[in-house]
Amino acid sequence: MITGDTVAAIATAPGVGAVSLIRVSGPDAISLSAKALRCKGGLESQPERYAVLGKVLNADGDVVDEVLATVFQGPRSFTGEDVVEFACHGGVLVTRRVLERLLECGARSADPGEFSRRAFENGKLDLTQAEAIMDLISAQTDMAMRAAHEQLQGKLGDQSEALRETLLGVVAHVEAYIDFPDEDIDPDTGAAMLKRVDDVQLGIQKMLSTAEQGRILREGVRTVICGEPNVGKSSLLNGLLGYERAIVSDIEGTTRDTVEEVINVKGIPVRLIDTAGVRESTDQIEQQGIVRSEKQIELADLILEVVDGSKPGQRLLTEEQINGRHHLLVVNKTDLGQDNVWGGAGGVQISCLDENGLDGLADAISDELLLSESTWGGHAMAINARHQDCLKKAGEFLSHARESLVLNTGIEFASIDLREALNSIGEIAGRVDTEEILGEIFGSFCIGK
Numbered sequence: 001m002i003t004g005d006t007v008a009a010i011a012t013a014p015g016v017g018a019v020s021l022i023r024v025s026g027p028d029a030i031s032l033s034a035k036a037l038r039c040k041g042g043l044e045s046q047p048e049r050y051a052v053l054g055k056v057l058n059a060d061g062d063v064v065d066e067v068l069a070t071v072f073q074g075p076r077s078f079t080g081e082d083v084v085e086f087a088c089h090g091g092v093l094v095t096r097r098v099l100e101r102l103l104e105c106g107a108r109s110a111d112p113g114e115f116s117r118r119a120f121e122n123g124k125l126d127l128t129q130a131e132a133i134m135d136l137i138s139a140q141t142d143m144a145m146r147a148a149h150e151q152l153q154g155k156l157g158d159q160s161e162a163l164r165e166t167l168l169g170v171v172a173h174v175e176a177y178i179d180f181p182d183e184d185i186d187p188d189t190g191a192a193m194l195k196r197v198d199d200v201q202l203g204i205q206k207m208l209s210t211a212e213q214g215r216i217l218r219e220g221v222r223t224v225i226c227g228e229p230n231v232g233k234s235s236l237l238n239g240l241l242g243y244e245r246a247i248v249s250d251i252e253g254t255t256r257d258t259v260e261e262v263i264n265v266k267g268i269p270v271r272l273i274d275t276a277g278v279r280e281s282t283d284q285i286e287q288q289g290i291v292r293s294e295k296q297i298e299l300a301d302l303i304l305e306v307v308d309g310s311k312p313g314q315r316l317l318t319e320e321q322i323n324g325r326h327h328l329l330v331v332n333k334t335d336l337g338q339d340n341v342w343g344g345a346g347g348v349q350i351s352c353l354d355e356n357g358l359d360g361l362a363d364a365i366s367d368e369l370l371l372s373e374s375t376w377g378g379h380a381m382a383i384n385a386r387h388q389d390c391l392k393k394a395g396e397f398l399s400h401a402r403e404s405l406v407l408n409t410g411i412e413f414a415s416i417d418l419r420e421a422l423n424s425i426g427e428i429a430g431r432v433d434t435e436e437i438l439g440e441i442f443g444s445f446c447i448g449k
């Protein structure tokens with residue numbers, strides 16, 4: 001699967017910052033980079049993992065840029081292959097010219113994610129770690145960052161591998177039992193076997209229970225700001241964000257399309273969704289906006305229902321709509337005084353005009369969702385949708401297998417289901433290898449003596 005060619009790419013965002021980084025990885029990384037670089041002693045005789053100052057020259061010998069170059073000899077590198085890094089001046093054009101020169105010298109432009117992919121294929125990272133790199137880059141809060149770090153350290157991969165190993169023992173036993181009925185294999189079936197299956201099932205369920213947390217850390221708590229027109233929904237979005245993101249006006253029906261932005265509430269990303277005010281409307285575009293609002297209300301993890309507290313009015317949502325959902329009533333415009341209607345309504349009192357009560361609202365959000373360091377900080381592991389999928393599949397296969405084992409009629413069926421469960425768990429870290437099962441069977445049971 002290792003393609004054998006040498007790839008190069010710019011690793012930093014174009015045009016941002018004083019220095020940009022170009023990485024070259026593959027068997028010819030050092031020799032082709034040496035063609036492009038002039039430095040004391042030549043690149044090929046540089047000690048590994050030390051930066052050397054040099055000049056990238058084009059084919060005519062003209063200077064393209066002055067750079068710092070670092071050689072990482074494989075397998076001691078990020079990808080596990082020979083790697084050369086060029087730190088060049090940060091300009092868009094300068095950086096592109098250096099890359100072009102490396103391509104001229106024989107490198108191929110790397111595909112998206114190809115460095116991480118190579119690291120995976122060379123056993124430097126498992127799949128969960130490769131995914132964690134992406135999570136880390138896109139993390140918007142400290143809590144999300146911490147979870148990504150834990151995953152990058154290999155915690156999730158290790159846990160799934162531990163489950164897989166326990167299961168491997170069960171598979172080995174069951175298959176030995178089937179394949180070698182005449183051998184004297186200790187029929188560890190019964191209680192001990194089922195206990196191991198149950199332990200794995202428990203482990204699977206435990207990991208699955210972090211899926212919701214994982215989704216929230218990666219995507220944010222979907223929090224829809226809804227209400228009638230003009231109550232101050234867009235003002236609330238802007239107030240919580242701290243800048244004028246959405247258009248605010250005293251014209252009813254200002255917001256048409258939904259506007260989404262993420263804020264940080266006690267380390268948890270909260271995705272705020274400002275929506276069009278809901279009312280009877282004959283305006284076609286406004287109607288479309290209202291349909292979107294209603295859809296967002298259905299999809300939300302948390303509903304912020306905003307009302308204008310200074311005027312008599314009604315709630316937008318019925319008790320039935322709210323039932324069982326995370327919901328907060330937000331009474332806005334308290335600077336204008338409060339109408340009697342809202343006297344006993346409860347809710348969080350705010351004024352977007354005076355920026356009053358916004359901290360209290362953030363606290364209320366965090367209380368409503370039980371978002372706190374103590375409930376979240378403890379177990380930073382948080383699986384993603386792919387892991388959840390693999391684990392669910394594994395759990396189902398395992399339940400089937402258990403049934404067959406208990407009934408003691410279908411040990412062959414149990415064996416098939418156990419293997420499927422094993423593969424599904426193996427998919428998490430990206431290590432599925434049937435050769436290993438054979439090794440386990442003949443290794444631990446000493447068959448063939």
Ligand SMILES: Nc1nc2c(c(=O)[nH]1)N(C=O)[C@@H](CNc1ccc(C(=O)N[C@@H](CCC(=O)O)C(=O)O)cc1)CN2
Nearest residue numbers: 011021023070072075076077078079080085115124133
């Ligand atoms: N300049 C630079 N900075 C970077 C990266 C990079 O590729 N280049 N990284 C890219 O994501 C991250 C660091 N990740 C890295 C992970 C492993 C190795 C590495 O050389 N591993 C070797 C040696 C291990 C050791 O010395 O302990 C190995 O695993 O064998 C390098 C970078 C963030 N900063």
Ligand SMILES: Nc1nc2c(ncn2[C@@H]2O[C@H](COP(=O)(O)OP(=O)(O)OP(=O)(O)O)[C@@H](O)[C@H]2O)c(=O)[nH]1
Nearest residue numbers: 229230231232233234235249253254255277352353
């Ligand atoms: N006095 C006062 N005015 C406010 C407050 N919050 C918002 N407003 C005003 O109320 C009007 C409507 O505000 P928006 O934020 O656009 O209301 P909206 O709910 O997004 O309205 P639509 O998008 O039309 O549904 C604007 O003139 C705001 O300046 C507040 O706390 N006090």
Ligand SMILES: [Mg+2]
Nearest residue numbers: 233234254255
């Ligand atoms: Mg609005």
